[in-house]
Amino acid sequence: MAYSEKVIDHYENPRNVGSFDKDDQSVATGMVGAPACGDVMKLQLKIGENGLIEDAKFKTYGCGSAIASSSLVTEWVKGKTLDQAATISNTQISAELALPPVKIHCSILAEDAIKAAITDYKSKHPNA
């Protein structure tokens, strides 16, 4: 299957690979997995005191589309509030990367990773 140029670019030069300390109060961690293909994705957001996402990192074990989807969302979430980040949808991700229908689940994984990270942040900061 042919990957789009954008997928190949993110796959060959993934942005923001790595980890933050998951116990840091300003860090939100989202772990998600896709049973269909066994892909595992960790997305971490670092949230500043002004409530904006300062930085993001990811680690993904999966196919090129899964890596590209997570790399892309680490770029997209920066500078956004959690509420804004929560609106990023798999349709936007798959459109940007021109994912074929069989790879839509990779973009769903990235969308759910953002949502899981936000849930983690809210459990760390119940009053935020």
Next chain:
Amino acid sequence: MNYFDLFSLPVIFPIDQARLSETYRELQKQTHPDKFVMKSDSERLRAMQKSTEINDAYQTLKNSCLRAQYLLLLAGLDIALEQKTLQDTAFLVQQMEWRESIAAFTEDDQDKIDEFALQLQQQVADLESKIEVQLQNDELEATANSIRQLKFMLKLQIELALIEEKLFD
């Protein structure tokens, strides 16, 4: 007729693999194209469709994960094409650690690789036992979750086989 009926097997998770293969060969003989050379087009077509069905059934029944998924389907829950993500953090953290160790294996780690392969085998066997009990008790959602976990274990086995091939072949 469901796949188990097609193979005259009881509709349960444990399966007699020897009997399954034997029945498969018998059924394939009955629908072999050679037997239908002199028959009408419609009979040939029917034999071909039957043969395809037998193949699908065999591939589904011999694989524990697909068999469990099929039993779940018969019980009324279809997860074959689901795109839902798994969000069990503890399970996924463990998955990620295992993927990291697989990626870090080198030529000197044959012992560690063998040990890990055994560990994975045990994980798969434990999940299969769990699935058997859950299916017996008609716990559909719990079964679905165990099948999802099993898929991740099978993926680890594939990744481990790939790295072994890369390191030692």
